Amino acid sequence: MHAQTWPAIGSTQAAALAEDWWIFTYAAIVVAVFVWGLILYAAVRFRRTARNPEPRSQKDANPPLEIAWTVAPLLIVIALFVRTAHIETEVEAQAKVHQVEIAVDGYRWGWTFAYRGGPTVRGTAEHPPEMVLPLGEVASIRVSSSDVVHSFWIPDMLFKRDAIPGQVSAFDLTPTKEGTFLGRCGEFCGLDHALMSFRVRVVAPVAYERWRKGEATR
Numbered sequence: 001m002h003a004q005t006w007p008a009i010g011s012t013q014a015a016a017l018a019e020d021w022w023i024f025t026y027a028a029i030v031v032a033v034f035v036w037g038l039i040l041y042a043a044v045r046f047r048r049t050a051r052n053p054e055p056r057s058q059k060d061a062n063p064p065l066e067i068a069w070t071v072a073p074l075l076i077v078i079a080l081f082v083r084t085a086h087i088e089t090e091v092e093a094q095a096k097v098h099q100v101e102i103a104v105d106g107y108r109w110g111w112t113f114a115y116r117g118g119p120t121v122r123g124t125a126e127h128p129p130e131m132v133l134p135l136g137e138v139a140s141i142r143v144s145s146s147d148v149v150h151s152f153w154i155p156d157m158l159f160k161r162d163a164i165p166g167q168v169s170a171f172d173l174t175p176t177k178e179g180t181f182l183g184r185c186g187e188f189c190g191l192d193h194a195l196m197s198f199r200v201r202v203v204a205p206v207a208y209e210r211w212r213k214g215e216a217t218r
């Protein structure tokens with residue numbers, strides 16, 4: 001919908017969230033221009049001049065106008081709410097079948113990515129782990145934590161999910177761009193929080209299979 005360089009918007013879910021962001025931005029621009037226009041008009045049209053020396057009465061009531069400026073914002077807010085709820089349902093939806101399923105475990109200070117029926121990638125603060133994902137295939141990411149609350153966050157996917165001890169939070173991720181994306185812990189979890197990074201590398205499905213088999217025999 002929009003040419004974007006930053007963030008990269010690297011998944012179908014991110015594209016849906018970006019669309020919602022643009023809807024809010026456009027709505028805000030329209031409202032701002034309208035309100036600034038009215039302010040400017042009132043300041044010019046009703047300014048005090050030699051011909052018009054008395055200030056305007058501040059007491060005039062205008063019920064139709066007052067109803068209009070109450071109802072119009074209400075309708076805008078309802079429309080934004082309905083659209084957002086719709087998009088969030090889309091983003092939260094999980095497929096029945098997943099080509100890839102990864103159990104993500106956050107711990108002080110790193111991440112472990114355990115592929116179902118595949119390798120387990122364990123990272124540390126010094127050696128951040130890399131999550132490899134096949135392009136265009138639905139990955140199920142199941143986030144949990146071994147100690148305190150962390151947050152699994154890939155800025156370019158416009159999505160963040162808390163890693164809560166004793167609880168698994170699952171979501172789907174369908175990458176739409178090849179490349180390497182930075183991941184971070186998005187919840188302050190202690191001294192080395194800033195070092196809890198990781199990478200997500202999106203590759204062609206064939207390259208993913210090759211990587212998976214290579215990891216398995218290591």
Ligand SMILES: [Cu+2]
Pocket residue numbers: 106149150151185186187188189193196
């Ligand atoms: Cu953390």
